[in-house]
Amino acid sequence: MTARDDAREPAPVSGCGVCQVLVQDRELAWKVGNLEAVAERNVALRGHPHGQARGGNPRDGGRGGS
Numbered sequence: 001m002t003a004r005d006d007a008r009e010p011a012p013v014s015g016c017g018v019c020q021v022l023v024q025d026r027e028l029a030w031k032v033g034n035l036e037a038v039a040e041r042n043v044a045l046r047g048h049p050h051g052q053a054r055g056g057n058p059r060d061g062g063r064g065g066s
């Protein structure tokens, strides 16, 4: 396992600051050969929400007290 497999890595979403930071961290991790850190960044890239792209506020549904 020496070659980098870009196809398996999640791509950053443009306009997402979290993605930008994560990919920068991931590049740094690749440079130093820290594959564990690379894997963590990939998990974070896949796992964090991009709710604003769907145009809905997840907290805005449900109980509306009036």
Ligand SMILES: [Zn+2]
Binding pocket: 012, 013, 016, 017, 018, 019, 020, 048, 049, 050
């Ligand atoms: Zn993102």
